[in-house]
Amino acid sequence: MNVSPDISGDWIGHYVGHFDEMVRIDRLGPTYVAVKMSGDDHVPAGEITWRVDATSLLGEGQIAEQEFRNPRFVSGELEVIDPDHIVFHWLGVGHVEYRRDD
Numbered sequence: 001m002n003v004s005p006d007i008s009g010d011w012i013g014h015y016v017g018h019f020d021e022m023v024r025i026d027r028l029g030p031t032y033v034a035v036k037m038s039g040d041d042h043v044p045a046g047e048i049t050w051r052v053d054a055t056s057l058l059g060e061g062q063i064a065e066q067e068f069r070n071p072r073f074v075s076g077e078l079e080v081i082d083p084d085h086i087v088f089h090w091l092g093v094g095h096v097e098y099r100r101d102d
Contacts, residue, residue, distance in 0.1 A: 005083035007032060010101040013049075015040060016094065022101065023049055030054050032078070034088070041066045049096075050088045052078045061090040 011023050011034070022037040032052050039045035042064045052059030057078040064071040079087040084100040 005080070007080065007083075007086060010037070011086070011098040012101050013088075013096045013098045015096055023098065027054060031059070042068065043071070044068055047071075050076055050078070050090075052076070052088075061088060061093075063090060063093060 006027070007025050008027050009025060011025060012020050013023055015021050019038075019040070021040060023034045024037050025032055025034045030053060032054050034049045034051065036043060036045050036047055036049050039047065043049055043062055047068070048062055050059060050061035057080070059076055059078065060073040061076040062071060062073050074093060075091045077089050077091070079089065081087065086098045087095050088098070089095040
């Protein structure tokens with residue numbers, strides 16, 4: 001599904017094995033960028049968690065070992081369920097479901 005709703009704003013993501021985390025999604029030109037407002041032992045607050053092309057929804061997500069060691073981006077894609085629910089898939093790694101923070 002192409003992004004028809006604007007997904008910019010604050011979202012809450014359920015990162016399995018961690019607490020729910022807040023991310024801020026901004027549109028920077030043709031790209032949506034999700035930055036962690038709260039982080040975890042792997043990717044801390046202030047770091048990009050994923051970024052995608054706003055048209056194709058293809059992009060990359062950041063992964064790292066504990067204490068943000070060996071950070072790297074892997075291929076991924078965004079799935080827009082509806083204007084208030086999205087899922088980012090780190091290909092071969094897993095996914096995170098997000099809900100809008102009202």
